[in-house]
Amino acid sequence: MEKKVLKNKLLLFILSIVMSIPVAYAQETTYDEKTKQELIDLSKQKWQWMADKKIESLDELFHQESVFVHMGATMNKEQELNTIRSGGIQYKHTEIQETSIRFVGNTAIVLNKIRLTAIVGGNEVVNPFMVTEVYVPIEGKWKLGSLSFTRLLGN
Template sequence: MKKVVLNGNMKVLVLILGLLMMSVHCLFAQTEKYDESTKQELTSLSKQKWQWMADRNVDSLNVLFHQEAVFVHMGGTMTKEQELNTIKSGGIHYKHTEIKETSVRFVGNTAIILDRIRLTAVVGGNEVVNPFMVTEVYVPIDGKWKLGSLSFTRLLGD
């Protein structure tokens, strides 16, 4: 049997291939962590959030929103406290949300939900209807999903 001797370049190549194979394995192991039932759980949670917003249920929203959550609206950004106060006071009343399309993706332990919606809201006493792509970012904290970010991007058409 002939002995194979690796030169310096071949050793580097073998090392790189080994690391690449380990990285691919870790990537697949991480994406397998969340299955369809987790996606369904998050989709349901997102729908429930829209209903809580319509109902001005700030107690449930307070539990769902992470303390460091950020909210991006057409007119600016808000903290958790500002968002809850705006909902409670009626500064923005999320009257009805028609969800047209939802997708859930994972980046590590972070869940990203994209909702294409048609939102009917009362803002400053005026009812407005706008199409949005809404990005929701959820992180698992102590076995529960917490909303870390909610961003509205107005779409040009329905």
């Protein structure tokens, strides 16, 4: 009888430890205004680097596994850098109209409502977009994991 009680207590103890693990890992990190401003500044800088074709700076910012979703294509890091380098898409001017930041754990999601002037296929185009940028902290630096353009209607 004592063995059974001891066994049940041990099982209950182990179960309580196992059940508490997800709670410990599920807690979200909170970021201060300084961190939010750092991400806003980084996002703005990224647009300028894209316009200036600063491939080395973009290469450092983009995570190796990053993805880029455009209106007509999805690209990996190398494809995106090559497109910028070659002028396949030439970012002329990005007017940032609104910016918001949300955090999921340590992942930062930056939403930018923009009006983008670019040269695509030799033609200048102006499009309103909601751009989703996903940043993750790696070794003390924010790395861009995803950049997705969603064209807005009626703007």
